[in-house]
Amino acid sequence: MEDMSRLDSACPRSLRSAAALSLVAALAVGCTAADADTSVAGRAAVGTSPLPTVPPAQPPAQLTRTKVETAVSRLDDVVRDAMQRTGVPGVAVGVVYDDKVMYLKGFGLRKVGTKDRVGADTVFQLASVSKPLASTVVAAAAGEKTVGWDDPVVKYTPGFALKDPWVSRHVTLADLFSHRSGLPDHAGDLLENLGYDRSYILDHLRYEPLAPFRAHYAYTNFGLTEAAVATARAAGTNWEKLSADKVYRPLGMDSSSSSFADYEKAGNKAALHVKTGGTWRAAYVRDPDAQSPAGGASSTVRDMTKWLRLQLGNGKFEGRQVVDADALEQTHVPHMVSEPPHSPAGRTGFYGLGWNVSYDDQGRLKLGHSGGFALGAATNVALLPSEKLGIVVLTNGEPIGVPEAISTTFLDTAQTGGPTVDWLKFLGPIFQQALQGERSQVDYSKPPASPAPAKANSAYTGTYANEYYGPMTVSAQGNELTMQLGPKKQRFVLAHYDGDTFSYRTTGEMAVGLSGVTFTADSSGRAAKVRVEDLDTSGLGTFTRKD
Template identity: 80%
Template sequence: MSRLDQAHALRLRSAAALGLVAALAGGGCTGPDASAVHRPAAQTSPLPTVPPAQPPPRLTRAKVDAAVDRLDGVVRDAMRRTGVPGVAVGVVHDDEVLYLKGFGARKAGAEGRVGPDTVFQLASVSKPVASTVVAAAVGEKTVAWDDPVVEHSPGFALKDPWVTRHVTLADLFSHRSGLPDHAGDLLEDLGYDRPYILGHLRYEPLDPFRASYAYTNFGLTEAAVAVARAAGTSWENLSADKLYRPLGMDSTSSSFTDYEKAANKAVTHVKQGDTWQPEFVRDANAQSPAGGASSTVRDMTKWLRLQLGNGKFEGRQVIDSDALDETHLPHIVSEPPHAPAGRTGFYGLGWNVSYDDQGRVKLGHSGAFAMGAATNVTLLPSENLGIVVLTNGEPVGVPEAIASTLLDTAQTGGPTVDWLKFIGPILQQAAQGDRSETDYTKPPARPAPARADSTYTGTYANDFYGPMTVSTQGDDLVMRLGPRKQRFTLRHYDGDTFSYPTTGENAVGLSGVTFGVGTNGRADKVRVENLDTTGLGTFTRE
């Protein structure tokens, strides 16, 4: 999710659309108003008596079973309408797994069907999984949620020294540190590793501490890594030791290597025209706690049972209940209401927290890789009901629609809206949110000519993004960035401005590169539009 202005609230890269979908879908269940005041038929007192508000009637097993019985059709309909290659779904109610199925293909055009034991990348559903791991460490007194991060990660720093000293694990897990939306993600796209990215968060400008919300993969990652450091191990090992092994989640890992070598895995797909293609490989190891876990629906239903069981699993208290409860509480407003009667969305510790029409707490999180994965987990703790949906296609609303339809049907006997039709356009709009305001595919009617290539070639420095080199290769002007010196061909647009195709998880099509030419006739600086979202995208000639 993004900053609080509505223009940014629909950015896919910032996952705001998924948070907005979660808040809106949370209101899908309708029913009697539990707060309605009823006057008795005969008044025996000058003042009316008001009976206490009654909790909504609990969802019965019969209602849940009826909704589950319709899930096959709901999933197949969503796949038919979108073409998403593979889907896996698990449902838990009253500590029982009621539904565990896979549909479709692990890889389009290849043999191998999705089943309950097919491994999917979780994307940002990794976040509530990560907060569960930290809750285990909190319960064992290894750390406390309110520990300053620097107590466990002495080299950590943000731009403001006071914030650096005071920002806590909970601040970073609830995205209220002041770091800007998705701080560090563009460094990951350029190929930088986790230590480099975390070490360069100190350059990012800060919004007001604990008074602003901005979704940050690497802020949360820093907190998780600090916890692992306090425990004397790596994040990948801590996750396995405190959660995956105790629950028997044998196919779950926080390491991309384990996903990559899994024989029964769903590969990522993006839609090209009318077909889905396995075009990209998304290695999210750098942000493993925030987006790099992988699992199966069979394993994830074990985690759902733990969550709904207040940290208990099969009679054992695996996670301290108080430490886990803290993750479910609202810690910051993440989605202010956009209308007087609109809903307010909150973020807990790795969870979106909202309230449905019955006043029940609803916990959820979506995950999205633009490079080809979409996931969702949704819980109604008061009903002991949870659903997890994993897919191997880019986000088009399928997992959220399936989850919302199940909850809606259990409450009302059928969906109150066509959730896929409702959610899909929100995500479509979000997918366009980060694109440049300039259409670089259409040059000006009378573009100014470029100068000689030698005006632009050379090496430029940037404290945040590292060095950039601009050189000629044949007839092309080429920009190289990142530790692996990724190559980007620059195409002339107008005067000293060129375009280049962005790549990676945060690709937004064509973006601009504008050279600033000094009095000596050589460029002395260059601004890369797509890298300048927080004012850090200007490189200076060495």
């Protein structure tokens, strides 16, 4: 994740935009101005509105220690500039070059309104930067022959099923880690948003419609999660312990975990922040345990630089082969086209196993991944393996492009001597476009001038069934209709819009502002079905009366 909304009326769909943000990261990693000008994949993924133009640049020269040191010496100013321009409360940055930690520093506050400073040992939620961490864990297991990347998932989870029985039998760990199973974009995320646990969500992926197997890329937090927990099952343990046993403990990542409870109990942790009316505030808590392998890890920049050294060292850390080199290398090569080029000069975007994979004008491999919680976190990791250079940026503010701009400015400076583009200004519109998706096409805040009247509340009240989302209860409290969904019985007020259509305000990590609820009556005039627009992204959002 992995697989960025707020709970106000202007909020966009959060994790559903993570795939686009992931492509933005792929566009940005190691970019120079020339790369940005010709790589249209990232911008095509998020819209066609005009973006800032960039001047031409020469291909980057080979890196030297002097160039890297120059870029490192300017990082303080780069971070402070990004923070000053955006107001993001806290940032932590780590840089590794030639197996040495060249930079390790925190800036700003762990939580607004306090004096608690961010440092190198402040724990941040990683969001989808959890994915390349997870693929490292599975690579370790694959290197020990516990699993193979091409093993079918049903070998370890016999009850796992997708809609097509043939795909169910053949889908592999690599298929799910590279988002090529055919599952629709962000399958299962809306179930998590309603409060369902990991077991329920993975079991209900079988209801999702499938695109052509291994011929269609769609970013799926819970597809990747299934592959990871199947690996843990093969090892006779759970995902949280496997992550600690195979990566965190061997590397001495003592402040890292794949359990939300460990993040919660950390004394030195960064709170999540969203920006409302120009002001940053710590308003929400995000428990991502259901999709832990895809988005639920937490760590510090000190710990993450140890992992960067492992990645850049072909699985070695301080002289020890912690992860088999061949198994790890499989995560670094393209397994699926994530975005085809949209012009003759455009670049192709690839996804590896938990990584965005691309190549620059010199043929150098570039690896990267972004993470974001709409409720208040944004992260980025970027590697140039042939140059043994990597950077990780963790922030405690909602995704607006800050970690990507810092990473890209640093790598651009290391290659060209200075930023060829104002990367924060360049990436900002891309992020804005990426986060506009999934809103309703109807503006429910403005009812028609002469709306058709609703029926009596009794025509709508009752219990409705849905094999994917579970039961829905519509009830009346006075003159107010409410809708109840999910295992935690979340309640939503239904406001009349027009005829048998109502609106409600979505909430949580997947919030998209106001969305529609449309009842369909039978011959008696009583509602027989109800379609919840926000839950119908893959055609599963219709509930049928059962009372």
